[in-house]
Amino acid sequence: MIAYLARRVLYAIPILLGVNLFTFALFFVANSPDDMARLQLGIKRVTPEAIAIWKHAHGYDKPLFYNGADQGLQRFSDTIFFEKSASMFAFDFGRADDGRDIAREIRMRAGPSLEIALPSFVIGMMTNITFALLMAFFRATLLDMWGVVLCVAAMSISGLFYIIGGQFLVAKLWHWVPISGFESGLSSLKFVILPVAIGVVSGIGGGARWYRTLFLEEIGRDYVRTARSKGISELAVLFRHVARNGLIPILTGAVVIIPSLFIGSLILESFFGIPGLGSYTLDAINSQDFAVVRSMVFIGSLLNILGLMLTDISYTVADPRIRLQ
Amino acid sequence: MYGRRPADWAKLSPMRQILILLFLALSGCGSIWDDPYPASDSGKSILYLAFTERPKHLDPARSYSENEAAVDAQIYEPPLQYHYLKRPYTLVPLTATEIPHPEYYDAKGNRLPEDAQEVATSLYRIRIRPGIFYQPHPAFARDAKGDFLYRHLSSESLSGIDSIADFARTGTRELVANDYVYEIKRLASPWSQSPIAGLMGEYIVGFRDFARKLEKSGKVDLDGINLPGVKVEDRYTYTIRVKGKYPQFKYWLAMNFFSPMPPEVDRFYSQPGMAEKNLTLDWHPVGTGPYMMTENNPNSRMTLVRNPNFHPEAYPSHGMPGDNLKDAGLAMPFIDKVIFSREKESIPYWNKFLQGYYDVSGISSDSFDQAVAVSIQGEAQVSPQMKEKGIELKTSVAPSILYMAFNMDDPVVGGSSERAKLLRQAISIAMDFEENISIFANGRGIPAQGPIPPGIFGYREGRAGMNPVVYDWVNGEARRKSIDAAKALLAKAGYPDGRDAKSGKPLVLYLDATGRGADDKTRFDWYRKEFSKIDLQLEIRSTDYNRFQEKIRKGTAQIFTWGWNADYPDLENFLFLLYGPQGKVKHGGENSANYENPEYDRLFEEMKNMDDTPERQKIIDRMQSIVQEDAPWIWGMYPKDYQLNHSWLSNLKPNQMARNSLKYLRVDAKLRDEKRHEWNRPEYWPFAALFALFLVTAIPAYRVYRRREEMKAR
Incomplete structure (x- = not known):
């Protein structure tokens, strides 16, 4: 397994390089360094000299990929792409266009993102599994039918509706929690309850319906019939046998998501004023801050690769018949 | 519960621990659960923005943008400021003892009389008041020997320091003239990247050479280098020498660019390791103003607290009729703390304002109908719902203009030919901006008659200010000319029925724009509809912001919308937008339409250095009639700002030029608390409803369960 993982780590390097190259190319197709400078310096009274100074100060006064004026390897190394990318592989993300240290910002913002994403993920999983098991238990009854109808309806509603509706109902009309905002420590609890609840509720439709399918598939297997023939109650069959076996695909599907929880949610954070990584990325895209965008894309791809590796490992844990070679 | 020993806490089940934590967290909010602020802040003199x-x-x-100035202006103090209450906007001293009057000199350095026309340089002598001190800050802290405590810091010695508050000691010192001179040198330094460096290079003597010298030398201590046009005369006096006559220079002295910067503060922040901790001058301002920044987390919150060293400054004793002068002569500021919270979305912002958690709010289009009711006389007032809450509406015309420009370099709509001019005039009549304001701005704007907005010297009300190309004076008001008049002009231009008279082909025009959203589509449809009224076809060329800007810079756009927000309340700051040497394509200036008219340019040069006299007005009138006739812009509108505030906030008067207005405001925290409790009582019935819903589903579920369990075979 170690050899397998080592091989996966080595594969990750060209993937990260490719992602970085792709992000770089996409970004600079839409924005030139001059555009970036103009946006940072403001619309009024921007002189060509000011743009030149800004580009020089931020390292954007070089060719993008190939520097014909240099000799040898420097033709490639004395370029914006090389200088901005090489440091990133050493986890030196540099500074945002507003001068703030990106690594420090990421450290500061990962906490608030996790405070929303982690409980939403864990509680969401538990809720979905519970709902799915209940629907499986009441299969072929009116309760099951209405459960599926509700799930389909819930899946069809936009995520933004849950956010605006949730804020309106729970925070504005019922006055249970603040509409938006954030505090650190224990005080954050009152601010995260609603976004977490919305994260959970908005995921029930898709999650519970998918898990229900998995559980129903398990219910038809031979070992379930055997268990029933032994006289075990239906609840015990479901929660002791079906749930345990049905969880294998659920868990392996969930493991891949875990690392990306750090990245946060773009819209949820924006509406609830959570100073997390999701809103950081959104701000950077809006302000054309390439330094932040490429750092977040790099971290995102790294976490995605990590998630896939963890999924592979989780297969071996969940099913002893599988061996990584 | 609070007395439980740690061992007892550990014995509790996780569920009980969660419930206790939940209770503690919610009980921290007091009797209102949705309060986003700590219960301990209740009843305090805090302004929430x-x-x-x-x-x-x-x-x-x-810093140049509005949102930055809203913070900076409470902390930094340039020598001048705008009178808070007087209109038209009037400059008054802030740290200066008086408004400086320029002394004029010829090329040999001889003093000239005040009415001299041929002036080589103007000298501004600024005297500042003694006894003004900076806010407490570690950059000023000294040890017993008088040496700076935090001068030779390294990355290692900064371990454990994450914010300015982590420095154990602070100090202060008196404001001196050199601090202002130092800041002007910073404006020239390439590493400061000041947006006005280019402009000041045109005016301040020696500024450009000084900047070039710094570019070659790299980052150096600015205190040791001489900027010829800016000098310290004595401890409290400094002079700025400006090329020629530039009467508008005094307005720049009221902007944050000309605030004092103590050299020791700049040196403090330049030390190694500070930038890595985001401890920079760009994020932690240091000034002499009424407030000082104690928290800067631009991701969620910025906090200003009263500067304990703030110099005495009294609320104005004079204003305009109807102004609140109850606090006249009383020492400012009246509020101890200002909390700026980040609200990225308009819906939560609006709802929190209605709950009483923000003291002031703008009005987005989504909430306009809920907030504002327009009377039969067309006067905007708060809706009954807002009135019931005691919410007040303040309106003001912004010193801005939003317009639609023709690219004068374009072969079809541009140029000075009669044909193109008539075409532009016809379109100007067809574009019904009264309707545009009503549909897209909820009536928040005044149809523009020319480039000068109300409140600025040169603006004329009524018939005298009317644009005769687009309007007729009927029954005491300006009425837009008919579509038939526009069509007649179009036919005269050689486009009868919207077709080229020679080729017979329909005339297709192009509007360059940036938006691609649903709201933009409605706006574009409206533009098309207006053009179609005179049988013209309009194609929208929508692109991203960068490409749009590029088109304007290169002059490849044909028709586009644009705007301008004044730097200072002088018409020169508007009329220069049509001055030939400011052309965007040829000179990289702010004349985005690339309009050129020799007579207009000559009059502009004559007018720009004049005082606000009847002679100046005459020239302005002539300039205005030239551009109305040439119609390089469809004049669009002067936007109106609508601002709502709660009843507990007093002394609020919209001031479009002064950004340092927080020191004038007063909050009745007791009334705010009462209202918050009244408006935010939690509803309990949904708990019962949820429980009932649970029962409604649980009972049949239990029945099904029993039936299943009793079945012989499953």
């Missing part, structure tokens, strides 16, 4: 976009720069040399 929101910001949508996080400020990019708080360094006064760099």
